[in-house]
Amino acid sequence: DAKTTQPPSMDCAEGRAANLPCNHSTISGNEYVYWYRQIHSQGPQYIIHGLKNNETNEMASLIITEDRKSSTLILPHATLRDTAVYYCIVRVESTDKLIFGTGTRLQVFP
Amino acid sequence: DAMVIQNPRYQVTQFGKPVTLSCSQTLNHNVMYWYQQKSSQAPKLLFHYYDKDFNNEADTPDNFQSRRPNTSFCFLDIRSPGLGDAAMYLCATSRDVGGPQHFGDGTRLSIL
Numbered sequence: 001d002a003k004t005t006q007p008p009s010m011d012c013a014e015g016r017a018a019n020l021p022c023n024h025s026t027i028s029g030n031e032y033v034y035w036y037r038q039i040h041s042q043g044p045q046y047i048i049h050g051l052k053n054n055e056t057n058e059m060a061s062l063i064i065t066e067d068r069k070s071s072t073l074i075l076p077h078a079t080l081r082d083t084a085v086y087y088c089i090v091r092v093e094s095t096d097k098l099i100f101g102t103g104t105r106l107q108v109f110p
Numbered sequence: 111d112a113m114v115i116q117n118p119r120y121q122v123t124q125f126g127k128p129v130t131l132s133c134s135q136t137l138n139h140n141v142m143y144w145y146q147q148k149s150s151q152a153p154k155l156l157f158h159y160y161d162k163d164f165n166n167e168a169d170t171p172d173n174f175q176s177r178r179p180n181t182s183f184c185f186l187d188i189r190s191p192g193l194g195d196a197a198m199y200l201c202a203t204s205r206d207v208g209g210p211q212h213f214g215d216g217t218r219l220s221i222l
Contacts, residue, residue, distance in 0.1 A: 034210070043114075043200050043213030044153065087152065091208075098211060100152035 003027065004088045009105040012082075018075040020104050022088030025069045031092050033064060035073045037084040038103075044087065047073065078108045113137070114214035116201050122220045123191055131186040131217045133201030141207060142184040144176060145200040147216070153200055159184060160207060188219075196221045 005023040012018040024033065034049040048055055048062045050071075055062045061074040075082055085103040115134045123129040133142065141160050145153040157166045159178045173195070175187040188195055198218050202211040 041215070043202070043215045044211075046210040046212065049210065095208060097155060098153075100154070102152060 003031075003090045003099070004101045006086070006088055006101060006104045008102065009107070011107050011109060012075075012078045014080060014108055014110050015077055018078040018082065018106060018108070020073040020075075020086050020088075020106065021070065022073070023070045024088070024090045027068050027090050028092070031090045033062065033068075033071050034089040034091055034098070035060070035062065036087045036089065036098075036100075037082075038087070039081075039084040044100075047086075078106075080108050080110065082106065083108045114201055114203055114212050116199075116214035116217050118217060119215065120218050120220070122222060123188075124222050125193065126190050129188050129191055129219065131188075131199050131201075131219070133184045133186075133214060134182050135184075135201075135203045135212075136182070137203055137205075137212060138181060139203035139205050139212070140181075141204045142178060143202040143204075143211065144174075144184070144186050145202065147198040147200055149197075156186075191219070191221050193221050195219065 003026055032049050032051050035047040036044040038044045047059050048057055050062045050064055064071045085105050087100050087103040089098055143158040144156045146156055147153040155167050156170045157176055173189050177185045198216040200213055200216045202213045204211045
């Protein structure tokens, strides 16, 4: 079973920051937080992952709380093309398995 | 561009008629995965290959088989498709176990 909880849907205005929360209160010390997204009719796309420290790349920022029980994915300037289902996944780095939860459907509107 | 390619994007087969879905990759990754995604659900891992080593998920039905003849190609065989097997089938790769996975755009399978 997925070990994360996400809101089922969120809206965001184009150009504004989209902040997607994820709860993972049972995360273990060796588990990473991964984020993927799935745009309609496409395969999932890797966004970012982290263990303890905040991470940033060209797509997004990942903020992990100090106790690691929750995290937030930030899309700094959402565009219409960011409309997708966003999945937060916890995963032991040495394992192969991605267990997808139900995700958050982000709708970016003009 | 290096990528994961799944052909065809749409596949129709008859109830009980064997069908094979294909996946190729130009990333030279060691690991290849097959996921099943039913309508309005999240992807679910069926099995994966690490190089030539096959790893089946415990709840994957026996009806589903896979072949990996070389690094670049991986096939999903459904021996006797039932109506419940209609789904999107996603192929993914990763350089090694534990790394980010790169997905193809899937093959949507319909059963008549």
